[in-house]
Amino acid sequence: xxxxxxxxxxxxxxxxxxxxxxxxxxxxxxxxxxxxxxxxxxxxxxxxxxxxxxxxxxxxxxxxxxxxxxxxxxxxxxxxxxxxxxxxxxxxxxxxxxxxxxxxxxxxxxxxxxxxxxxxxxxxxxxxxxxxxxxxxxxxxxxxxxxxxxxxxxxxxxxxxxxxxxxxxxxxxxxxxxxxxxxxxxxxxxxxxxxxxxxxxxxxxxxxxxxxxxxxxxxxxxxxxxxxxxxxxxxxxxxxxxxxxxxxxxxxxxxxxxxxxxxxxxxxxxxxxxxxxxxxxxxxxxxxxxxxxxxxxxxxxxxxxxxxxxxxxxxxxxxxxxxxxxxxxxxxxxxxxxxxxxxxxxxxxxxxxxxxxxxxxxxxxxxxxxxxxxxxxxxxxxxxxxxxxxxxxxxxxxxxxxxxxxxxxxxxxxxxxxxxxxxxxxxxxxxxxxxxxxxxxxxxxxxxxxxxxxxxxxxxxxxxxxxxxxxxxxxxxxxxxxxxxxxxxxxxxxxxxxxxxxx
Amino acid sequence: xxxxxxxxxxxxxxxxxxxxxxxxxxxxxxxxxxxxxxxxxxxxxxxxxxxxxxxxxxxxxxxxxxxxxxxxxxxxxxxxxxxxxxxxxxxxxxxxxxxxxxxxxxxxxxxxxxxxxxxxxxxxxxxxxxxxxxxxxxxxxxxxxxxxxxxxxxxxxxxxxxxxxxxxxxxxxxxxxxxxxxxxxxxxxxxxxxxxxxxxxxxxxxxxxxxxxxxxxxxxxxxxxxxxxxxxxxxxxxxxxxxxxxxxxxxxxxxxxxxxxxxxxxxxxxxxxxxxxxxxxxxxxxxxxxxxxxxxxxxxxxxxxxxxxxxxxxxxxxxxxxxxxxxxxxxxxxxxxxxxxxxxxxxxxxxxxx
Numbered sequence: 078x079x080x081x082x083x084x085x086x087x088x089x090x091x092x093x094x095x096x097x098x099x100x101x102x103x104x105x106x107x108x109x110x111x112x113x114x115x116x117x118x119x120x121x122x123x124x125x126x127x128x129x130x131x132x133x134x135x136x137x138x139x140x141x142x143x144x145x146x147x148x149x150x151x152x153x154x155x156x157x158x159x160x161x162x163x164x165x166x167x168x169x170x171x172x173x174x175x176x177x178x179x180x181x182x183x184x185x186x187x188x189x190x191x192x193x194x195x196x197x198x199x200x201x202x203x204x205x206x207x208x209x210x211x212x213x214x215x216x217x218x219x220x221x222x223x224x225x226x227x228x229x230x231x232x233x234x235x236x237x238x239x240x241x242x243x244x245x246x247x248x249x250x251x252x253x254x255x256x257x258x259x260x261x262x263x264x265x266x267x268x269x270x271x272x273x274x275x276x277x278x279x280x281x282x283x284x285x286x287x288x289x290x291x292x293x294x295x296x297x298x299x300x301x302x303x304x305x306x307x308x309x310x311x312x313x314x315x316x317x318x319x320x321x322x323x324x325x326x327x328x329x330x331x332x333x334x335x336x337x338x339x340x341x342x343x344x345x346x347x348x349x350x351x352x353x354x355x356x357x358x359x360x361x362x363x364x365x366x367x368x369x370x371x372x373x374x375x376x377x378x379x380x381x382x383x384x385x386x387x388x389x390x391x392x393x394x395x396x397x398x399x400x401x402x403x404x405x406x407x408x409x410x411x412x413x414x415x416x417x418x419x420x421x422x423x424x425x426x427x428x429x430x431x432x433x434x435x436x437x438x439x440x441x442x443x444x445x446x447x448x449x450x451x452x453x454x455x456x457x458x459x460x461x462x463x464x465x466x467x468x469x470x471x472x473x474x475x476x477x478x479x480x481x482x483x484x485x486x487x488x489x490x491x492x493x494x495x496x497x498x499x500x501x502x503x504x505x506x507x508x509x510x511x512x513x514x515x516x517x518x519x520x521x522x523x524x525x526x527x528x529x530x531x532x533x534x535x536x537x538x539x540x541x542x543x544x545x546x547x548x549x550x551x552x553x554x555x556x557x558x559x560x561x562x563x564x565x566x567x568x569x570x571x572x573x574x575x576x577x578x579x580x
Numbered sequence: 581x582x583x584x585x586x587x588x589x590x591x592x593x594x595x596x597x598x599x600x601x602x603x604x605x606x607x608x609x610x611x612x613x614x615x616x617x618x619x620x621x622x623x624x625x626x627x628x629x630x631x632x633x634x635x636x637x638x639x640x641x642x643x644x645x646x647x648x649x650x651x652x653x654x655x656x657x658x659x660x661x662x663x664x665x666x667x668x669x670x671x672x673x674x675x676x677x678x679x680x681x682x683x684x685x686x687x688x689x690x691x692x693x694x695x696x697x698x699x700x701x702x703x704x705x706x707x708x709x710x711x712x713x714x715x716x717x718x719x720x721x722x723x724x725x726x727x728x729x730x731x732x733x734x735x736x737x738x739x740x741x742x743x744x745x746x747x748x749x750x751x752x753x754x755x756x757x758x759x760x761x762x763x764x765x766x767x768x769x770x771x772x773x774x775x776x777x778x779x780x781x782x783x784x785x786x787x788x789x790x791x792x793x794x795x796x797x798x799x800x801x802x803x804x805x806x807x808x809x810x811x812x813x814x815x816x817x818x819x820x821x822x823x824x825x826x827x828x829x830x831x832x833x834x835x836x837x838x839x840x841x842x843x844x845x846x847x848x849x850x851x852x853x854x855x856x857x858x859x860x861x862x863x864x865x866x867x868x869x870x871x872x873x874x875x876x877x878x879x880x881x882x883x884x885x886x887x888x889x890x891x892x893x894x895x896x897x898x899x900x901x902x903x904x905x906x907x908x909x910x911x912x913x914x915x916x917x918x919x920x921x922x923x924x925x926x927x928x929x930x931x932x933x934x
Contacts, residue, residue, distance in 0.1 A: 385803055406805035417803055426797045428865045433789060440786060441805040448786050491804075 082143065083108045083239050083271040084129075084162075089138035091124055098124040101138075102297045104290055106240060106271040108143070111262060113282045113303075114275045116292035117315055117371055117536055122275055125292070126242055130164050131157040143239060163233030164242040171229055173218035177204070177211050181232040203235050204228075207261060223254030227261055234265060241265065242273045247281060259285045277372040278553070279308055279575065293317050308575035309568075312370070316538055316571070337361055338396065340530045341382070341413070341499050346391035348381035350374075353555035354391060357382070359499060359530045364521060366533045366541045369551030369574055375534055376418045378551065379501045382532075383408045383415035385423075396498075409442055412498035416488055416505055418534075420481065424488045427477035431469050432458035434476045434487050439494040461490030466516070482509030489517070499530045506535055518544050538570055552576050592858040596873035599856065599906055603880050607887075614887060619763060624750070629763040632883050637764070640879030641771035642826050646846065647853035647871040648778045649819030652787075655795045656815040657714050658863030659721025660851045664823055666732020667706055668843035671699040671827025673736040676745040676837055679752070686748035692755075700824040706732075707820025711813035729847075737839040747835045756833030767829045771872075774825060778868055788866075791815060795863035845896075849878050856906060 084106040091099040099121050106112050116122050127133045129140065131151040139148040142160055151157050157164075171180045178200035182191075200213035209227045211220055217228065226246055233241055243262070247255045262272055262285055274286060282289065282303075289306055291298040291314045298314050306314075342358040352374045359365055367375035380386045382393075384402050393402055395411050402408050408415070417423035426434055435458045436449055443449070449457070458472040465486040469479055476487055485505055492500060502521065506514040521531050521544050535541050541548060542565050550558040550573040558573040607614040617631035646664055653661050678695035679688050706728060713724035755766055782788040790811050793801040798808040830842050855861055856877055857870030878899075885898050908914060 383803070404805075404807075405803050406807075409805045415803065417800075422797075423800050423803050426793045426800055428796045429789075429792060433793075437789070437793060438804045440789065445786050445790070446784070448784065448789070 081108050082106060084143070085141040086125070086129065087139045087141070089125065089128060089140075090136045091128055091133060092136055096295075098295050099128070099135075100295045102292065102295070103300075104297075105300065106273060107288075108271060109266050109269045110288060111266055111272045111274055111286045113286040113289045114273055114292070115282065115289055115311065115315055116298075120292040120315070121295040122292055123244070124295075126164070126244060126273070126275065129157065129240075130154055130162060130242065158236060161237055161239035162242070163236055163238035163240070164244060165226065165229045165233055165246055166244050171217055171225060171232075173216075173225075175217060176213065177215050177217055177220070177228050178213035180217050180228060181235060203231055207231055207234065207264060209261070221254065223250050223257055226250065226258060230261060230265075234270070238270065240271050240273065242275070244275045245277070246274075247276060247278060255281065277370060279311070279370070280553075282311075283308070291315055309571050312571040312575050313567075315370075316536075337363070339394070340396060342394040343382060344392050346378075346381050346388065346393070348377060348386040348388050350377040350380060350386040351554060352377045352381065355556045357549065359532060361530055362525050362528045363547065364525045364531045364533055364545050365547040365549065366535070366545040367549050367551055368534075368538065368541055368570060371536065373551040373574075374554035375551045376503050377554070378549075378556075379415065379503050379532060379534065380417075383413055383501060385415065385417070406441070409438065409495065412496075413501065414438070414492035414495055414497035414499070415501040416485075416492055416503060418503040418507075420484055420488065420507075425476045425484050428475055430473045431462070431467070431476050431479070431487055432472040435461050435472075435490050435494060438491050442495055457494055461487075461494060464493075465490050465520075480509075482513035485509055485517070486513070489520075493524075497529065499532075500524065501532045503534045504536065505533070506537065506540060514540070538567060542567065542570070550574060592867045593870040593873060595858045595906070595909075596856050596870055596877050599877045600873065600880060603877070603884060607884060611887075614884070622758065624760070626758055626760045627763045628758050632887060634765060636876060636879045636883050637768045639767075639882075640876040641765075641767040642829055642843075643846065643849045643853055643878060644771045644872045644875035645774045645822050645825050645829075646819075646850035647857070647875040648774055648868060649815070649822035650847075650850040651854050651857070651859060651866050651868050651871040652791055652815040653721070653819050654851075654854050654859060654861055655863055655866040656791045656812045657721050658795055658861075659714065660847075660854075660861065661710060661725045661816065661819055662722055662847045662851075663706075663710060663725040663728035663732055664819065664826075664847040664850055665843040665845060666729050666736070667703055667820070667823045668827045668830055668846065669733050669736035669837070669839055670706060670739065671703045671824045672831035672837050672842055673739040673839070674699045674702045675828060675831050676747065677739050679749075680745035680747055682741045682743055682745070684745055686746050688747070688749045688752070692752060696824065696828050699827050700821055703824040703827065704817050704820035707816040707818070707823070708813065711816030714816065715809045715812035733839050736837070736842075740837075744836055744838070747831075752832055753835055754832070756829045756831075770825055770829060774822065775868075775872060782868065787814075792865050796865070849875070852878055852903060856903075 082105050086102065086104040089099050089102045102121065102125060104125065114122050114125070124133065128135045129151070131153045134152060140151060142149045149160055151160065172183065175183065178197045181200050181203070182196050197213040204211055204213065207227070209224065209231055211224050211228060217225060220228065230241070246258060250258065262274070265272060274282070276282060286303055288300060288302055289311065290300045291311070293315065294317070337360040339358045340361050344356050345354040346357065347354040355378060357378070367378050369375045377386065381388055384404050384407060388403065393400055400411055402411065405415070426437065432454055436454050439457070440449060455472065461467070462469065462472060467486045467490065468483050476484055479487065489505065505517050518540060521533055525531050533541060533544050545565070547559065547561040548565065548570065549556055550560060550570065552574060557576055560569060560573065614632050617629050617633055620628055620630050622628045650661065650664070653659070675695040675698070678690050678698045679692065680686060681689055710725050710728060713719045713727070714721050755770070757766060759766055790801070790806050793804070793806060794808045794811045801808050826843065826846070831837050853874035854871045856874030857867060857872070859866045859871060881899060881902055882895065885895055890898055
């Protein structure tokens with residue numbers, strides 16, 4: 078073990094059926110260091126954290142801890158806790174109906190009777206020490222979310238922790254609350270605690286962290302001192318900039334030529350999901366996209382357009398005429414189709430057959446009392462299975478037994494069957510094989526050349542650059558820029574995403 | 581394709597059919613007289629068929645009718661309505677109130693179908709109440725229907741001012757008994773009507789598709805333009821309709837009502853019928869015919885036990901044993917184990933060859 082480090086993870090491997098979640102990842106945490114763990118979704122951050130906290134057992138590799146002369150054995154969360162590894166999760170995992178002190182000491186009794194007085198005094202002492210504005214005998218639910226978060230940290234700290242893991246602790250806090258939390262983190266750093274900080278907010282990383290470790294696709298990209306890694310470079314590392322060998326699929330001659338009237342236009346649109354009001358339009362035959370890091374609000378924007386989240390303000394025009402959209406069916410009736418980001422949760426109807434999944438949206442549009450005949454349904458299913466080359470045993474196969482890419486094609490087929498004017502695709506290429514990814518991108522361009530308007534969202538920037546002619550850039554739930562023409566380059570996109578002191 | 585569909589459907593309905601065959605074989609071996617059906621005459625001199633099989637057809641039909649609605653509720657909401665017994669009491673009470681009224685002399689004051697229609701409306705209103713709690717307020721179906729389960733019989737008694745109206749008109753007995761000249765019990769015909777109506781509704785509307793989609797993935801259904809709240813609510817209203825039919829049969833059998841006993845525990849049989857039909861009690865895909873088969877299997881079992889002079893107090897215990905067996909055998913865990921066993925046997929075979 079290196080001098081001064083409190084935790085070292087070496088060559089960690091972890092596989093799940095079909096996924097190599099971690100492939101030889103190294104991670105080092107120093108004493109009194111705040112270390113950001115960065116990466117897009119699926120990069121392996123949470124798997125690494127779960128291996129460290131004993132939720133998962135690693136397949137291979139070693140974990141060394143300060144003060145232990147042999148590799149640590151972590152098989153359960155209890156093991157991790159005993160070794161001084163504590164975790165505070167995004168969602169508060171305390172009991173809101175107990176007092177602050179009870180929450181700090183719950184589950185730690187040695188079996189003897191609880192000395193309530195002693196417990197409350199101890200709790201108060203710790204809270205004062207850490208400068209947390211809460212009283213031991215206060216009920217936890219009376220505290221703000223930030224304070225609850227801090228109580229969770231206080232509980233962790235009191236358990237003699239050497240390593241404190243903060244998994245997205247700031248996502249439900251407002252700015253002043255985040256400041257308080259950072260104050261506490263700096264305090265703990267001064268006491269020699271090593272802190273692993275997982276977050277999607279770049280600003281916060283640069284405000285509080287000393288080092289950054291970047292993961293991508295289950296592999297270590299590198300460990301950097303914060304001063305040596307400007308934002309643009311960090312974004313590049315996270316997204317993986319290396320050019321792959323995909324062919325150039327955007328063909329200039331194949332662009333839709335016709336009147337470029339606005340098909341959809343929104344002004345000041347906002348929804349319950351907490352995005353700042355935004356303006357948006359799309360022309361006939363145009364492919365545009367929302368880009369930004371995960372959690373930047375790009376999905377929430379398109380959900381607002383389709384009324385998937387409750388729309389709370391703004392006006393919408395379709396083909397120049399004002400329309401009132403309040404629920405998904407309204408949007409569908411106006412020719413909008415939406416392929417949701419979370420295929421499993423919002424897309425497929427798992428136990429239903431491929432055929433039923435394909436006809437679902439068109440059937441709903443047709444009406445409750447007008448079911449498609451068996452022959453019609455079969456014809457539709459066969460048509461789209463063939464058109465999209467969906468690999469399925471038959472149209473009767475439950476969709477859940479298909480591979481991710483084929484499930485996605487079924488959902489795509491479902492929406493194409495409704496013959497939409499405006500098609501929204503939120504991460505249609507996530508979690509599917511590279512061949513299907515290219516197929517989908519080509520299809521998008523083909524549809525657009527036939528006059529369909531498409532909004533395409535992908536966390537892989539190069540995919541968007543290949544397909545979109547205009548990109549709306551989001552950061553922290555607000556639109557921060559729009560790029561088109563010669564500005565559509567990796568560098569420019571990342572610069573805009575990173576914002577601020579891009580250098 | 582049709583062949584494949586056929587197989588998957590028959591797989592689900594296989595469980596109740598297998599149970600039925602098992603029970604039939606058991607009875608055949610122990611006492612073939614079980615299957616004896618004789619033509620006799622009832623007190624009014626009308627021809628009636630009697631025998632254990634007729635009893636099954638007669639009483640199984642009540643559960644079968646309820647099983648239709650219960651299947652829809654289960655599929656859409658992923659939970660069960662435990663208030664149907666109490667709701668039957670209310671429906672029956674409404675019928676008697678309309679037909680005889682408080683302090684009536686037993687003669688009909690209104691046509692029977694008016695009484696039945698009133699019961700339909702009231703039952704569907706109570707169904708709508710349950711449905712609202714479940715669909716709009718997202719209360720666990722069993723907890724939501726616990727309210728009516730507790731209060732229903734009191735409401736039923738209150739409707740008739742706690743009196744027990746007696747219908748003396750003979751035509752009222754037809755619904756739970758026999759129509760003169762037809763030797764088969766009327767409840768069976770009522771069940772057939774309900775089943776046909778349900779199958780037609782499933783064929784000529786999207787009730788089946790919507791209900792299953794909502795039960796499997798409500799969030800995704802919503803994004804496809806379906807209103808999950810309405811579909812869940814609707815399933816409870818339709819169950820209310822089934823309840824009204826059973827209310828008619830039950831009161832017709834007695835020509836009166838016993839608020840605390842009428843249709844007691846029938847909800848459990850209805851839920852069991854759905855489970856025996858191989859329908860997931862957590863909602864999603866369903867097969868109405870399998871549930872209906874399940875209902876008759878339960879009655880078959882009950883009648884068999886009665887035949888062996890099991891006292892009605894001990895009946896539930898015996899029933900429970902059989903049900904445990906059936907449910908465990910068709911549980912996913914056992915299924916997985918069986919599939920695993922099958923795979924291993926195949927592997928061993930393959931291993932032996934190589």
